[in-house]
Amino acid sequence: MKDALTIYYTSDTHGYLYPTNYCDTQPRPMGLLSMRFPKDENTLVIDGGDTIQGSPLTYYCRVTGTEAPVAAAMNDRGYDYVTLGNHDFNYGQANLSRYLHALNAKCLCANVKDSLGRLPLLPGTVHTLGSGLRIGLIGIVTDWINRWEKLRNLTGLTISDPLQAAREAIAALPPHDVLVGIYHGGIEKDLTTERRLSETTENIACRLCEELPFDLLLTGHQHIALAEGKWHNTHIVQTPCNATQYVKVTMDTDKHFHSELCDVPDHADLTEKEEKLYADLNQWLDHPVGQLSRAIWPEGHLRMALRGTPIADFFNRVQLAASGAQLSCAALANSVRGFDAQVTVRDVVASYVYSNTLVVLEVTGDILRRALEQCASYFAVEGAEKKVGINRAFLEPKEAHYNYDYFAGMTYTFDLNRPVGSRVTSMTREGKPIRPEEKLTLCMCDYRATGAGDFDFFRTCPRVKEIQTDVSELILDYLREHPYVNIPEEHSFRVIEP
Secondary structure, three states: OOOOEEEEEEOOOOOOOOOOOOOOOOOOOOOHHHOOOOOOOOEEEEEOOOOOOOOHHHHHHHHHOOOOOHHHHHHHOOOOEEOOOHHHHOOOHHHHHHHHHHOOOEEEOOOEEEOOOOOOEEOEEEEEOOOOOEEEEEEEEOOOHHHHOOHHHHOOEEEOOHHHHHHHHHHHOOOOOEEEEEEEOOOOEOOOOOOEOOOOOOOOHHHHHHHOOOOEEEEOOOOOOEEEEEEOOEEEEEOOOOOOEEEEEEEOOOOOEEEEEEEOOOOOOOOHHHHHHHHHHHHHHOOEEEEEOOOEOOOOHHHHHHHOOHHHHHHHHHHHHHHOOOEEEEEOOOOOOOEOOEEEHHHHHOOOOOOOOEEEEEEEHHHHHHHHHHHHOOEEEEOOOOEEEEOHHHOOOOOOHHHOEEEEOOEEEEEOOOOOOOOEEEEEEOOEEOOOOOEEEEEEEHHHHOOOOOOHHHHHOOEEEEEOOOHHHHHHHHHHHOOEEOOOOOOOEEEEOO
């Protein structure tokens, strides 16, 4: 029997259009341009946000003034509806407005209000299929944007509680037969064990299912590969990031849902314009920008956290030079390319992938210790053999190695024989212990300065300086100003293992 409804769903594609991760030029099974969605009058194609920021392609388009091809790619694939993700605001409202106005799809986002009327947003709608079935659709995004995003990117915008906004939008919908939520936010409970995964309101998918009558909730933000999820009476799905998979959802005439994760081929049929952009991008990425004394490549996240990594040390060196702060902390993305000795633009933008700027805070020795203790909680000591692993709070519900910071400008020691919260056994600067009341300037990315990653204590620290240049640009500038960079072998911390 023919399905009554088919939905193709993508989310968190982060501007990955081509079948590549940009670490090299080898084809990979990924990319929106590799996807095709067969459509008929009973099919919808939907995206869950975080669409226009996050790849070397989107960075290249922004810094060179090249028209980003994301909307065109989505138009070619017949998208009907999208919502906004938190990263869609990163490049400012002018960039977001160009994307939304170029889209054929309608943007549904009930908890974002634009008082200046620049963004074409709707809270929800009812889409009538060819069969006559009426599909109610509501879009919402996590309101933690208010914590993370630069204030200048939110001028004239109000981002409210997504639960309340969704409730009001549903009440205002015309009559409908099926209700679908498009939520750029994640799942706060384990769907099998019901174990609470997060105590914050960043992700509230389960609560949405408990309090609102969604038949289907399309989620995002956490980058979890999820099909056939169920909470209360709601079917839940989510996709991994960077256009590596999409979800196909079908519903039969009895309103029974089935969902499956679909793989993406490692090739795409490109138009002449898309071919030229890809060639121009790769030429730009492979342009040499500096020389290191040795190549610095990533290792496993646990090994780097235990032993240190010259990649984070290099990021901290750049941050210290750009900020003039006494101390710096930097984290690594979940996936990092690393640097060849002959550094190219590709090395930089595929190693520092976020659209972060820098903030200098005034911190005390006590705040510094609390930050280090939070980092030391990354390690889990397991079993009678006391094997060191990664605390699952950094792995579930979302892989978050980027919440482990490496510090520079000081030396410190973690002792994993001690319980979480008392693992920092030394903090010194210029050979002297750092006192609890001592005041120091600490440079970090703007994301961390909001307190994100369980560093809430940073929110109350005085801001000394803000540097409104993307860190990736600061790295490129540093390499141009320092034709040869020596990479030392030693690191600034030590971890004592059981």
